[in-house]
Amino acid sequence: MPELGVNIDHVATIREARKIDYPNPVEAALLCQRSGADSIVCHLREDRRHIQDRDLRELKKAIKVKLNLEMAMSEEIVNIALRVKPDQITLVPEKRRELTTEGGLDVLARAKRIKSVLKKMKKRNIKVSLFIDPDKRQIKAAMESGVGMIELHTGCYANARNKKEKKREFELLRASAEFAKRIGLSVFAGHGLNYKNTAPLRKIKEIEEYNIGHSIIARSVFVGLGKAVKEMKALVT
Ligand code: PXP
Numbered sequence: 001m002p003e004l005g006v007n008i009d010h011v012a013t014i015r016e017a018r019k020i021d022y023p024n025p026v027e028a029a030l031l032c033q034r035s036g037a038d039s040i041v042c043h044l045r046e047d048r049r050h051i052q053d054r055d056l057r058e059l060k061k062a063i064k065v066k067l068n069l070e071m072a073m074s075e076e077i078v079n080i081a082l083r084v085k086p087d088q089i090t091l092v093p094e095k096r097r098e099l100t101t102e103g104g105l106d107v108l109a110r111a112k113r114i115k116s117v118l119k120k121m122k123k124r125n126i127k128v129s130l131f132i133d134p135d136k137r138q139i140k141a142a143m144e145s146g147v148g149m150i151e152l153h154t155g156c157y158a159n160a161r162n163k164k165e166k167k168r169e170f171e172l173l174r175a176s177a178e179f180a181k182r183i184g185l186s187v188f189a190g191h192g193l194n195y196k197n198t199a200p201l202r203k204i205k206e207i208e209e210y211n212i213g214h215s216i217i218a219r220s221v222f223v224g225l226g227k228a229v230k231e232m233k234a235l236v237t
Contacts, residue, residue, distance in 0.1 A: 003038035007213025104133035134176035158192025
C-alpha cells in the first residue's frame with residue numbers, strides 16, 4: 001500500500017509571513033500524524049523562508065512517524081542534518097530565487113558531492129533519497145551513486161497544459177518508475193500533486209510513497225488539516 005508523506009513547509013510559510021509564533025508546524029505535524037500521514041516532510045531551505053532550525057529539532061523530538069528532511073547539499077545544511085538525524089533526507093537542488101523546487105537534482109553533474117554526502121549520512125544511519133526528474137540517465141546515475149531510493153519529480157505531469165501533454169508525462173513517470181524498480185531502487189513521487197492529479201498515478205504500482213504539501217495545506221483552509229490529510233490518504237491508498 002503506498003504511503004503518504006505530508007510536507008508541512010507552508011504552515012511555516014504562514015507563520016513567517018508575520019514573523020510571529022503561530023501557526024506552529026510541529027503542532028501541524030502531530031495533527032497530520034494523527035490523521036494518517038505515514039511521514040512528515042519539511043525542507044530546511046538555505047534562506048529559511050519557512051521551516052527554521054528549531055522547527056526541525058522539535059519535529060525530530062515530537063513525531064513518531066518518519067521524518068524526511070528535504071535539503072540542498074550545502075555544507076551548513078549537511079552538518080545540521082548530521083546533528084539532528086532525521087530518519088531520511090531527500091537531496092534536492094535549490095535556487096534562492098525559485099518559488100519552489102523547480103527541477104530534479106542533476107545526479108550526473110553532482111555525483112561526487114552526492115557520494116560524499118551519502119557516505120556521511122550512512123555513518124549516522126540516515127537514509128538518503130534523491131529528488132530527480134523522470135529521466136533514465138538520472139535514475140541510472142542515482143543507482144550508481146549508491147542510494148537505495150529516489151523521488152520522481154511530478155512537476156511536469158502536474159503542470160501539463162492539455163490531455164496529450166499529461167499523457168506523455170504520465171507515461172514518462174510510468175516508464176521511469178518501472179526502470180528504477182527494475183534496477184533495485186525504491187520509488188517515491190512528489191511535487192505539484194493535488195486532489196485531482198494524484199489518483200491517476202495509482203496505476204503506477206511501483207510508486208511506494210507520495211510526498212505532498214501545498215495542495216493539502218491549501219485544502220485545510222476550507223476543511224481543516226485533519227480532514228485534508230485523510231482525504232489525500234484515501235486517494236493514495
Ligand atoms: N517532494 C519534494 C522533493 C519537494 O521539494 C516538494 C516541495 O517542497 C514536495 C515533494 C511537495 O511539493 P508540493 O508542495 O507541490 O506538494
